Amino acid sequence: xxxxxxxxxxxxxxxxxxxxxxxxxxxxxxxxxxxxxxxxxxxxxxxxxxxxxxxxxxxxxxxxxxxxxxxxxxxxxxxxxxxxxxxxxxxxxxxxxxxxxxxxxxxxxxxxxxxxxxxxxxxxxxxxxxxxxxxxxxxxxxxxxxxxxxxxxxxxxxxxxxxxxxxxxxxxxxxxxxxxxxxxxxxxxxxxxxxxxxxxxxxxxxxxxxxxxxxxxxxxxxxxxxxxxxxxxxxxxxxxxxxxxxxxxxxxxxxxxxxxx
Numbered sequence: 001x002x003x004x005x006x007x008x009x010x011x012x013x014x015x016x017x018x019x020x021x022x023x024x025x026x027x028x029x030x031x032x033x034x035x036x037x038x039x040x041x042x043x044x045x046x047x048x049x050x051x052x053x054x055x056x057x058x059x060x061x062x063x064x065x066x067x068x069x070x071x072x073x074x075x076x077x078x079x080x081x082x083x084x085x086x087x088x089x090x091x092x093x094x095x096x097x098x099x100x101x102x103x104x105x106x107x108x109x110x111x112x113x114x115x116x117x118x119x120x121x122x123x124x125x126x127x128x129x130x131x132x133x134x135x136x137x138x139x140x141x142x143x144x145x146x147x148x149x150x151x152x153x154x155x156x157x158x159x160x161x162x163x164x165x166x167x168x169x170x171x172x173x174x175x176x177x178x179x180x181x182x183x184x185x186x187x188x189x190x191x192x193x194x195x196x197x198x199x200x201x202x203x204x205x206x207x208x209x210x211x212x213x214x215x216x217x218x219x220x221x222x223x224x225x226x227x228x229x230x231x232x233x234x235x236x237x238x239x240x241x242x243x244x245x246x247x248x249x250x251x252x253x254x255x256x257x258x259x260x261x
Contacts, residue, residue: 059093147183
């Protein structure tokens with residue numbers, strides 16, 4: 001799970017913060033003083049936001065692992081109770097970390113961010129599913145072009161996670177469990193496509209899975225509710241989520257979001 005990118009981003013923000021705090025003038029000028037204080041505050045907010053995001057990734061990993069381990073049939077009652085306590089503690093920590101996110105500007109709503117970083121984080125977390133599935137394989141082909149969008153990064157990551165989870169569940173039904181994620185720039189939009197090789201969705205569910213009011217009642221699709229939430233997140237960001245049949249077998253889940261300069 002180790003990744004050098006979050007560390008590099010954190011080091012960059014930390015350097016900016018150190019420069020803002022340590023390199024202070026000996027005397028505060030009435031004009032430059034407020035600017036220096038604003039620079040310090042901006043540095044603190046930037047670090048808080050980054051720390052909150054990276055910590056939430058780690059906490060999300062703990063939650064996913066405990067949930068998966070609790071599903072293993074050989075677990076004793078004592079193990080299950082312990083895992084449940086660990087999961088509950090991680091959830092409480094996520095609530096506390098939310099305070100850092102608010103300090104870092106998370107409560108300000110839509111903010112510019114790089115979608116490629118969010119995709120990488122979603123893939124990093126989701127690879128845990130494949131670590132414990134010997135027949136599963138996750139393949140990614142990511143564009144090197146900038147994909148800068150404006151919105152709430154945590155919500156977009158949630159939508160990507162739901163797409164990957166749905167594709168994984170259907171792919172594992174096919175035995176091999178191959179899931180692909182492709183990202184690209186299509187005109188003025190960023191496009192993320194997740195593909196599975198599982199049984200094609202029914203014609204009825206293809207038209208209803210991404211409806212915000214659809215939570216899967218009367219459907220055999222367990223991830224219907226999550227995809228409906230993902231569709232709502234896409235609409236909130238001025239984009240869309242489309243579900244279709246993959247040529248040659250399987251299904252596609254396509255997220256499109258508008259790019260910014």
